Amino acid sequence: MTRADGTSQRTRRRFLVETAALAGAAGLGLDSGPAGATPASMQAAIRNVTGEAKLNKGRVKIDVPALIENGNAVPLTVSCESPMTQEDHVKALHVFTEKNPQPNVIGVHLGPRAGRTSVSTRIRLADTQKIVAVAQMSDGSFWSDEVEVIVTLAACLEGA
Amino acid sequence: MARALINAPAKAKRGEAIEIKTMISHMMETGFRPDSTGRPIARDIITELVCKYNGEEIFRAELFPAIAANPFLAFFTVATESGTLSFEWTGDNGFSATESVNITVE
Amino acid sequence: MIAAAALFLIALLGAGAASAGEIPLAERKSGYEFMGRETRAMQDDDTANPAMLSVLDGETLWQRKDGSAAKSCADCHGDARTSMKGVAARYPAFDAGRGRPVDLEERVNICRAEKQQATPLAFESKELLALAAYVGRQSRGMPIDIADEARIKPFLQAGRDMFTERQGQLNLSCAQCHDDNWGQKLAGAPIPQGHPTGYPIYRLEWQTLGSLQRRLRNCLFGMRAISYPYGAAEMVNLELYLMWRARGMPIETPAVRP
Numbered sequence: 001m002t003r004a005d006g007t008s009q010r011t012r013r014r015f016l017v018e019t020a021a022l023a024g025a026a027g028l029g030l031d032s033g034p035a036g037a038t039p040a041s042m043q044a045a046i047r048n049v050t051g052e053a054k055l056n057k058g059r060v061k062i063d064v065p066a067l068i069e070n071g072n073a074v075p076l077t078v079s080c081e082s083p084m085t086q087e088d089h090v091k092a093l094h095v096f097t098e099k100n101p102q103p104n105v106i107g108v109h110l111g112p113r114a115g116r117t118s119v120s121t122r123i124r125l126a127d128t129q130k131i132v133a134v135a136q137m138s139d140g141s142f143w144s145d146e147v148e149v150i151v152t153l154a155a156c157l158e159g160a
Numbered sequence: 161m162a163r164a165l166i167n168a169p170a171k172a173k174r175g176e177a178i179e180i181k182t183m184i185s186h187m188m189e190t191g192f193r194p195d196s197t198g199r200p201i202a203r204d205i206i207t208e209l210v211c212k213y214n215g216e217e218i219f220r221a222e223l224f225p226a227i228a229a230n231p232f233l234a235f236f237t238v239a240t241e242s243g244t245l246s247f248e249w250t251g252d253n254g255f256s257a258t259e260s261v262n263i264t265v266e
Numbered sequence: 267m268i269a270a271a272a273l274f275l276i277a278l279l280g281a282g283a284a285s286a287g288e289i290p291l292a293e294r295k296s297g298y299e300f301m302g303r304e305t306r307a308m309q310d311d312d313t314a315n316p317a318m319l320s321v322l323d324g325e326t327l328w329q330r331k332d333g334s335a336a337k338s339c340a341d342c343h344g345d346a347r348t349s350m351k352g353v354a355a356r357y358p359a360f361d362a363g364r365g366r367p368v369d370l371e372e373r374v375n376i377c378r379a380e381k382q383q384a385t386p387l388a389f390e391s392k393e394l395l396a397l398a399a400y401v402g403r404q405s406r407g408m409p410i411d412i413a414d415e416a417r418i419k420p421f422l423q424a425g426r427d428m429f430t431e432r433q434g435q436l437n438l439s440c441a442q443c444h445d446d447n448w449g450q451k452l453a454g455a456p457i458p459q460g461h462p463t464g465y466p467i468y469r470l471e472w473q474t475l476g477s478l479q480r481r482l483r484n485c486l487f488g489m490r491a492i493s494y495p496y497g498a499a500e501m502v503n504l505e506l507y508l509m510w511r512a513r514g515m516p517i518e519t520p521a522v523r524p
Contacts, residue, residue, distance in 0.1 A: 067302065069524035101192045108222075113237055114218070121228075
């Protein structure tokens, strides 16, 4: 694909955007697509869940690779310490990100029938950023964990 | 219907917490990706997965565009009685898929 | 970003440096070994490997009657678990009628045209990849079996030439990265040796299953070299060389790669 440097640069940028599958401003500084999430919008999304209640640190654990080979499919497990009885159980788990185009990742509704609080999935991460998990307990309290992850892209991106 | 894959034990002991793994083929188009003209391709994702154990809901997940394509979701439930675990995925553009597996509880 | 890294690499290697030569057989490593722990776990677990969805589709397609002959693959080949065992491990294979090697996807379409009287499935179509994944899965664990026999010699050489010749705007050869600099980093990711042990693969970058030809086209694009269309003879020659280069290594289909 022999083109003048200028055009190939623009084309390559566009493919970087397309193949990252989370195009938009997040992390790439391009003007196509909506603005990405910010720490403020993530806090707003979290507050949407917790309301005015205090967010305690602990009891929740995020398991995610520290160095991510490809942000398109990142294995994530969120687990929580809880006896999971009728009187004392996890009602819901919520996951948020700081720099994805929007802050919500998943919301899971559980209950005493779960037996174990451990949910695994694969998520998309647009950039090196913070992931936050919030657990809502049956007693109305909220607990959280947060991790920082580094995201690298694949080396040879797709072309026409 | 989209291809779905469920992995759950066929047999379990009463009271045992069993792991259920689910996977379904779906592009999970985020709504943020631009097409060749630069306009975002419309969002098209699975938005919910509900699992019922003999008709009673035991798990519900709300999915957002940040969930990777071909959504994989694994969770636990207590094996209470023999019967059927049913799964229903719903999403944008009227997407709907169902799957079910049987379980024998001793 | 990528061009800069590659140019740096070229500077390191020296402008006229010839390839250091093939990787000794005992030192060959699958791309699996260059992946992180979690990506490997994704491949190893059939209940979590996203490619398994395609394998299941392939299993359904294997039974589906198609074409004006209204035949299914199963009608001639029976249970794939028996009849297809070891087949993917020896493709690309020489097709006597055509006088050249064909890859597995081409073979499926030849069968469709000649035996089922059905239209060919498009390259990279969901159906063709599903069938290739299903057939490939039946060879999982078996060693790649391509022998340097007389009939394939000229095609193998053509593939080897493509692999070792410098090409494209960056004047890079495949060998410079995959024979001489495997294990080193390029734009943050380790350079694998380039053995096609697990195709079709679920590439996280693609978010779907794809063929070896698709991966090669990605590479050629990354190298700023001329890419060949799907099904081109050049592609099959290169596939043949790569599979021969990986001879004896176990098939991993369907693999997961970043």
